[in-house]
Amino acid sequence: AQSVTQLGSHVSVSEGALVLLRCNYSSSVPPYLFWYVQYPNQGLQLLLKYTSAATLVKGINGFEAEFKKSETSFHLTKPSAHMSDAAEYFCAVSTTSGTYKYIFGTGTRLKVLA
Amino acid sequence: ETGVTQSPTHLIKTRGQQVTLRCSSQSGHNTVSWYQQALGQGPQFIFQYYREEENGRGNFPPRFSGLQFPNYSSELNVNALELDDSALYLCASSLDPRTEHNEQFFGPGTRLTVL
Numbered sequence: 001a002q003s004v005t006q007l008g009s010h011v012s013v014s015e016g017a018l019v020l021l022r023c024n025y026s027s028s029v030p031p032y033l034f035w036y037v038q039y040p041n042q043g044l045q046l047l048l049k050y051t052s053a054a055t056l057v058k059g060i061n062g063f064e065a066e067f068k069k070s071e072t073s074f075h076l077t078k079p080s081a082h083m084s085d086a087a088e089y090f091c092a093v094s095t096t097s098g099t100y101k102y103i104f105g106t107g108t109r110l111k112v113l114a
Numbered sequence: 115e116t117g118v119t120q121s122p123t124h125l126i127k128t129r130g131q132q133v134t135l136r137c138s139s140q141s142g143h144n145t146v147s148w149y150q151q152a153l154g155q156g157p158q159f160i161f162q163y164y165r166e167e168e169n170g171r172g173n174f175p176p177r178f179s180g181l182q183f184p185n186y187s188s189e190l191n192v193n194a195l196e197l198d199d200s201a202l203y204l205c206a207s208s209l210d211p212r213t214e215h216n217e218q219f220f221g222p223g224t225r226l227t228v229l
Contacts, residue, residue: 099170104156
């Protein structure tokens with residue numbers, strides 16, 4: 001069975017600093033992984049997805065994530081945080097059998113300090 | 115191209131009541147999945163509909179039920195509401211449920227409060 005774990009329910013960074021949000025996955029087969037962002041009182045917006053084409057995935061708003069099989073990780077990074085990046089971020093894995101659904105992590109709330 | 119829409123935006127009900135939430139899928143999509151997102155949690159899969167048939171269900175009791183219509187829009191019905199049903203309900207549409215990398219597109223959600 002697939003699962004994801006997000007380390008750190010809250011992360012604070014200064015404006016202009018590196019953003020690193022951690023996600024580790026568990027899967028017996030090559031996973032399909034996603035990062036979503038959720039702004040207050042809104043739905044989920046896809047930032048980027050990994051579907052085995054390339055290990056370094058670039059997404060919207062300057063975010064990228066690197067798939068590391070040896071570490072079972074798919075951490076999200078952004079070189080320079082902006083105030084508008086403050087939001088909740090969710091890592092998700094798509095199940096690979098039966099009903100194809102997403103399994104989400106518990107989320108990381110990013111706070112950007114001026 | 116119209117995205118996924120949900121109605122209503124907010125809803126307040128009391129314990130024991132019944133509620134119906136609605137979702138219109140993105141143009142061309144034939145699959146709708148519903149998720150429940152409790153406060154401070156990640157979304158949890160409720161069930162999925164593909165071409166008007168239920169195509170899988172998560173760990174939710176039978177009082178959570180759904181429908182999909184010929185135009186692929188969908189309803190989520192919850193009977194005998196409990197306080198713990200208070201959550202954001204998200205609908206997601208996709209092209210084909212038979213592949214694990216098929217992207218799901220999410221609507222803005224319906225915020226349900228049960229008093």
